[in-house]
Amino acid sequence: MEAVPFIGIDRHRLGVDGVGVTTLAAFHGCPLRCRYCLNRRCLEPAEGLVRYTPQELYDRVGVDNLYFIATGGGVCFGGGEPLLRVDFLEEFKALCGRGWNLTAETSLQVERESVVRAAEVVGDFIVDIKEGNAAIYKAYTGGDAARAWGNLEWLLGRMGAEHVMVRVPLIPDFNTEADCDATAKRLEAMGVTRIDRFEYRVG
Amino acid sequence: MNRGKDICKELKAVRRRIAEENGIELEIPECTYQGPCRGTCPRCESELRYLESALAERLRMGRTAKVAGIALALVSTAAAGAQSTGVATVKGNETPEPVCAGETAAPQNVAPLREAVMGKPATMSAGLAANPPRVVADSVRVTGTVLDERSKEALPFVNVVAKQDGKMVGGATTDFDGNFSVNLPKGRYDFEISSVGYARYTMNDVRVPRDLPLKTIELSPGAVGEIQIIEENLNPLLEYDAGGATQKMEIQGVRVKAQY
Numbered sequence: 001m002e003a004v005p006f007i008g009i010d011r012h013r014l015g016v017d018g019v020g021v022t023t024l025a026a027f028h029g030c031p032l033r034c035r036y037c038l039n040r041r042c043l044e045p046a047e048g049l050v051r052y053t054p055q056e057l058y059d060r061v062g063v064d065n066l067y068f069i070a071t072g073g074g075v076c077f078g079g080g081e082p083l084l085r086v087d088f089l090e091e092f093k094a095l096c097g098r099g100w101n102l103t104a105e106t107s108l109q110v111e112r113e114s115v116v117r118a119a120e121v122v123g124d125f126i127v128d129i130k131e132g133n134a135a136i137y138k139a140y141t142g143g144d145a146a147r148a149w150g151n152l153e154w155l156l157g158r159m160g161a162e163h164v165m166v167r168v169p170l171i172p173d174f175n176t177e178a179d180c181d182a183t184a185k186r187l188e189a190m191g192v193t194r195i196d197r198f199e200y201r202v203g
Numbered sequence: 204m205n206r207g208k209d210i211c212k213e214l215k216a217v218r219r220r221i222a223e224e225n226g227i228e229l230e231i232p233e234c235t236y237q238g239p240c241r242g243t244c245p246r247c248e249s250e251l252r253y254l255e256s257a258l259a260e261r262l263r264m265g266r267t268a269k270v271a272g273i274a275l276a277l278v279s280t281a282a283a284g285a286q287s288t289g290v291a292t293v294k295g296n297e298t299p300e301p302v303c304a305g306e307t308a309a310p311q312n313v314a315p316l317r318e319a320v321m322g323k324p325a326t327m328s329a330g331l332a333a334n335p336p337r338v339v340a341d342s343v344r345v346t347g348t349v350l351d352e353r354s355k356e357a358l359p360f361v362n363v364v365a366k367q368d369g370k371m372v373g374g375a376t377t378d379f380d381g382n383f384s385v386n387l388p389k390g391r392y393d394f395e396i397s398s399v400g401y402a403r404y405t406m407n408d409v410r411v412p413r414d415l416p417l418k419t420i421e422l423s424p425g426a427v428g429e430i431q432i433i434e435e436n437l438n439p440l441l442e443y444d445a446g447g448a449t450q451k452m453e454i455q456g457v458r459v460k461a462q463y
Contacts, residue, residue: 011241011242011243012210012214012241014210014213014240014242014278017276019275019278020275020278021213021214021217021278024331055397060323063248063251064251065255066218066221066251066254066255066258066270067214067217067251068215068219069270069271069272070220070221070270070272070274070275071272071274071275073278074270090371091371093360094362094364094371094373094374094375095374095376096376097375097376098376099271099360099376110392123452126392197420
């Protein structure tokens with residue numbers, strides 16, 4: 001497999017990407033255009049970015065192998081949108097095997113097939129669902145809410161609620177607390193048990 | 204609050220636990236560095252490399268190494284709380300950075316990690332426990348054992364990759380006992396077995412039997428290191444084409460030549 005661009009690698013994350021010590025590997029590229037994107041580098045041209053094959057990334061992040069194994073951690077793939085790189089995830093999982101847990105931070109704004117394939121190799125998902133109101137979702141991200149929510153429903157059935165955490169942001173100028181309440185209620189009705197509500201502070 | 208210091212403290216605790224569980228003498232002095240820190244530094248990195256070497260040495264001496272899951276409870280929510288306040292501040296580009304003011308670039312001369320055997324997993328990751336490897340209908344399971352050619356010791360964490368037309372279609376990693384198991388649809392595969400510090404071992408054009416139901420039997424134990432097809436037909440069903448002639452799979456184990 002050819003090397004793919006990454007916008008960064010962040011070691012020694014404790015308890016924020018799931019269990020244990022994790023390393024975040026952030027892919028370049030995203031299908032959304034969120035107004036307050038935290039990682040705008042993933043939307044710019046990929047020139048100048050570091051590129052890794054699965055083997056190279058495995059060797060790179062493997063410096064923390066002992067921490068991963070001892071704490072039940074591993075690698076969290078984010079970005080950008082990691083489910084645009086399912087081939088990479090599959091090869092990486094074949095390399096790291098059962099010793100490392102893989103997590104994906106994803107908008108689920110991808111084809112269903114990518115979610116299905118990712119579910120075979122990723123142990124835990126952190127879903128940035130953004131908003132339940134389709135108009136607000138479109139205004140903020142430029143994307144189609146139905147696709148993301150449909151994938152979320154499928155993912156819950158496949159993985160179980162214990163392996164899917166959903167983030168619900170309060171987004172200044174786009175949604176309100178009441179919108180977030182409605183989104184959370186909709187998630188609970190779907191069976192989501194792990195909801196992370198937080199607030200964007202635009203500064 | 205110095206988040207880096209909190210991370211450093213947590214990682215020190217993990218290193219200390221690994222050392223204690225394995226009887227490794229490791230003095231971890233109090234850090235007196237006052238500047239900004241992302242949680243690691245050259246000294247912390249050298250302690251980690253030392254632990255890897257010490258664990259590998261234990262295994263070479265035939266002793267066990269306990270690492271898997273021993274520090275599950277040590278990564279506290281206190282550290283997590285320092286990193287997640289319920290507020291995400293959008294300041295512009297917040298791409299993850301390659302870490303620490305005090306850290307050099309990721310060490311390039313690390314001891315081969317795959318030589319540091321972690322021991323049998325105390326627990327599977329939660330993801331795998333909920334999602335065990337899928338057995339595909341009309342497939343067979345290929346198993347094998349990987350040994351060191353000189354010492355005959357089992358080699359854990361060796362990569363086993365099955366390829367078709369140069370593309371990886373399946374793979375596994377050997378466990379503490381050097382065993383691997385991979386489910387594959389029936390067909391022809393090239394197998395590559397690799398591990399840091401050893402020459403790559405390849406087996407090309409291995410035919411895995413086609414028209415057998417997915418039932419398993421245990422074949423009679425052969426010599427240590429046989430690659431076995433677990434399935435219901437008693438005939439040796441893994442056939443290897445060599446120069447047009449079909450041969451039985453009589454490979455006497457996968458021996459990975461060590462480079463010393």
